[in-house]
Amino acid sequence: MLLTSKKLELELKAKLFRGFSDTSRLSILEALRVQPLNVGEIVTATGLTQSNISNHLGCLRDCGLVASEQRGRFTYYRLADDRIDSLLRLAEELLSDVAKGVYQCTRYETTEGVSDGE
Amino acid sequence: MLLTSKKLELELKAKLFRGFSDTSRLSILEALRVQPLNVGEIVTATGLTQSNISNHLGCLRDCGLVASEQRGRFTYYRLADDRIDSLLRLAEELLSDVAKGVYQCTRYETTEGVSDGE
């Protein structure tokens, strides 16, 4: 049972990181880093469609990464914990050093080939 | 061009987190948190297949999350930066608080339905 909880912890951790591993969710989180926003404001801030955002918000909320509060017809979202900001900042620090490596990680790349010459 | 770099930074950050967002890669990283290991030792530590691990290691190395060193017939891998450990630890702290939420994030769940009664 202890081994199982170890495995479960792995899955939880992976799921947590998956919340950050998509550009759409990430841009939502970045927008909320500045201040709480309602869905319409997130649409404006990110340029994503409403249904897309709503879907991602649902997951982010279920995962405990954002919290929501109803105010009249609006639903305001905010980061659920300060450590989420810390996590993002730490990632930025790390990236400033390993960015070149990540640039070259075209293995699972979809968009345009960032593959530089050499 | 500045806007583009903003978008690029988002993609980099997402890609970095994606390195952590898979249980297989995560268990490889966890094993390497303890000490550097060669591929065979990682196989033993994680129980994953060799080719699977090798594939994940290739990505992790390209992304700059692990570094490798050839020693005879063996290739030893280690975490490329101390902040990777920090990132994992911060995630663990965060999880200890929001775990209940992540448990319920069955939205993108694959395995058994953790869906509680109500």
Added chain:
DNA sequence: CCATTATATCATTGAGTGCTGATATAATGA
């Protein structure tokens, strides 16, 4: 040189999942 060991690569497959468009729900105001 041949067998063995260690690791990497590749094609394939199947499941995961992000996006869209349509629709449902809910709150507000006229």
Added chain:
DNA sequence: TCATTATATCAGCACTCAATGATATAATGG
């Protein structure tokens, strides 16, 4: 009540990508 605004839900599609099995490469020992 009806129209409008704000948000959520859902089905379907397209694409991503983890896992596997087979094979390639490379180093070592006999």
